[in-house]
Amino acid sequence: MKTTRFTTMSAAILVTVFSLGSLSACGGSSSASGSDPASGSQQEITIATGNDGKPFCSMNEDGEFDGYDIAIMKAVEQKLSKYYKFTFEGSDFPTTLSNLSSGKAQIATYEYENNAERKAKFTYGTVGLTKWDTLIISDPSNGKVYQSFDELKGKKIYVTTATNQAAMAESYLKEHPDAFKLVYGTYSNEQIVQGLTSGSYDATLAPQYSLDLWNNAFHKGLKGSDKAVNKSSSYILFNKSDDKNLIDRVNKAMADLKKDGTFKKLSEQYYGADYVPED
Template structure:
């Protein structure tokens, strides 16, 4: 015969244990939240690339690497009030994430243009020069303007500022020149130039130097058709305190030579804007 009193006692003990466990979990959760609040550290989701060497990519061990990643990490070290959490993707997805608020800040060699300035806010300190030059083989001749490219064939990479500039010129001057569009690798661009698939490549000095260094293309160029730099880009509703802190950190990194050192390490040259 079962002892009802004993059963009731066991039940109450069991319930008491469960209650203590629940209270313990709640206390730990509350303590953790209080600890985070007390530390004053705010997590900031930062977007960048996952396949854009040497700017932002995953190395052979699956770890984030590249110029932009190094800049993000250098800023993070200067701002103890923030903890940067990386969200890596291709360029279009990075833009979508920033616009939707999934990330608050992005670094991926982003240039200013009117369309982006409508949707986002930019930092005040540029970290890579992206003046657009019209690179050609010597046999094609030196070009100083898009008008000089009349009748020629250009290659532009999709979603870049160079593509935007090219399209803006063609809008005012239809059929001025032919355009090949794509997401070619550096090797494919070199092959295209060498085979005359196209004979003009609007690009920054860094990209031209890379082609000449790696593939002996011996490209030449004239005056810049556009002056530009890469900047941090913020969600339009980004916290002004975050923007001010990042701008200040960037200014310090430029002044103390860190940006130059990172450029020389990752880009094999000093491509930091002088102003």
């Protein structure tokens, strides 16, 4: 999928970035060197994120990156402006991980939950972004409110490609082959809701705030399971080879922003309620 590049750098900084990119291609990127930038300069950090993942990370009407994840990273940048300049590389969800693993980006933010595959490849941030307790969500007018995976026998379930929701459904299917059919995609919120209400699939997996967002934005009566089928939070990701100073500073800045109420304020702004995890 074609990516979107957004930056406000001057021509002089662009020359510097080109030089850093050349070093990276030779295995000598300063982002993984463990050293600080020269006095009075900023190290450019590229953040892989979404360009159509509203309300987390997307392009707004002005062609700028916006959303909860973006706002948090911009707040982190303000706290660390002595050291870093952040720019964003937008793509779909799976490509953000490819951009991070290839070294095209040093940080990725797109509501990543913990799973074994990602833990093996990346370093997770230590501060949770959003509660991601997963519910089974459906349109009751097309059938029923499903309370467990067992109740989904013979049904079609939409999951966004490469997400934790896809992984947990796939894990269930390994133990219960052909229990239900998975429909994969990278759909927008509107497309997900249209699929549920039209009966293209019977249910999807998502957290409470997504359910609230869909019902409020599209005036629907979607329902979620009474209890979460999985409890989780989302985090940012770093490459395992990233500069330890960068990782430590970003984690510390995020912890401070969470403590001073910035996370809660941004959650209420972008989600309409406080969905900040306690961890």
